[in-house]
Amino acid sequence: MFRFLTAGESHGKGLVAVIEGVPAGLALDEDYIACDLARRQAGYGRGARMEIERDRAEILSGVRHGITMGSPISLLIWNRDWENWTEVMSISPVEQEIEPLTRLRPGHADLAGAIKYNLDDVRPILERASARETTSRVAVGAVARKLLAEFGIEIHSHTVCIGGRWSKQIDPIDWAKVENSPVCCADSEAEKAMISAIDESREAGDSVGGVFEAIASGVPIGLGSHVHWDRRLDGRVAQAMMSINAVKGVEIGAGFAVADLPGSQVHDAIQTSAERQWRHASNRAGGIEGGISNGEPIIVRAAVKPIPTLAKPMPSADLRTGEAVEAHFERSDVCVVPAAGVIGEAMLAIVLAEAVLEKFGGDHIAETLRNYRSYLESTGPRRKHD
Ligand code: EPS
Secondary structure, three states: OOEEEEEOOOOOOEEEEEEEOOOEOOEOOHHHHHHHHHHHHOOOOOOOHHHHOOOOEEEEEOEEOOEEOOOOEEEEEEOHHHHHOOOOOOOOOOOOOOOOOOEOOOOOOHHHHHHHOOOOOOHHHHHHHOHHHHHHHHHHHHHHHHHHHOOOOEEEEEEEEEOOEEOOOOOOOOHHHHHHOOOOOOOHHHHHHHHHHHHHHHHOOOOOOEEEEEEEEOOOOOOOOOOOHHHOHHHHHHHHHHOOOOEEEEEEOOHHHHHHOOHHHOOOOEEEOOOOOEEEOOOOOOOEEOOEEOOOOEEEEEEEOOOOOOOOOOEEEEOOOOOEEEOOOOOOOOOOHHHHHHHHHHHHHHHHHHHHHHHHOOOEHHHHHHHHHHHHOOOOOOOOOO
């Protein structure tokens, strides 16, 4: 079973992740993981913190001579910014008085977290609620992506909206173009409008959200299951996406648009190809029917709210006194939608890696691939005595 845990505070010494269940025999190195970590740091609208960090995961275990051993893989990412926070985030008690953070930020975990954990300083909540934690998830997602590549499964993402400026539908998407776009958008016109939206927002001391779309291609029929609510692949994908900081809405395939359309315009006609493979005439289901992957690309969109730390702070209250104050501000990103797309890819990769290993098992990748290939032999349309 593929599973993982992360630990680490935003301004602590570093971030860690422990992954279990990766089969032996998979080629894996730090440079491969570094590529996704760099992508997460980029994007127009990021703040000063990203100028400090050069995220790179050290592999501490589970890999020997560039090949996984089947043992837990542990990853460590140092926070460069730690050296500016050694007193505030010291593990041991410190002599000096550290000013508590009590001016609650609307939209963050500050208030609910402080009440829940019985604190009169929101620092411990903010440190773990910060999207800095997603660095660990992207590192784990890169390992999942490496595994999925063995099965021909590829995952990409692109920005479809920032601040109400929408990309037009582009098909096929030029992924190299998306990678070179400062906002990860495939539509050059929309890209300009999105950049203006971010600039306007920065000038206003505000923040801006949007929508990203993640797409997994090469997914075989049969991942997930209809038999239990928690085995349904769409439910698992939605939970993974919803768990990303600032995500407030998730759609798979046609998503909310299905509410307005007749069934004949929502469902995808089933066909077979000349090679006797199943396919659909369209993909409004977003690659999942009945909680099971149907062989079409899995398409998921997530709405990312504008991040809650605002240069021009919102009215709020002080945690200790209840007095009306302005919310706390240190520094912040203006827009994190392009980074959220990379995190969305990681979460989709993690869910699919889990589902692939659940279906095909195997302690060594050769065994997993053998099971996968043998399964594929039986997935074409059935003749009477097949
Ligand atoms: C982030 C690091 C954080 C923020 C951002 C994500 O750094 P700092 O708080 O030191 O500026 O840039 O966090 C948030 C969006 C948030 O709401 O907490 C990162 O590594 O992605």
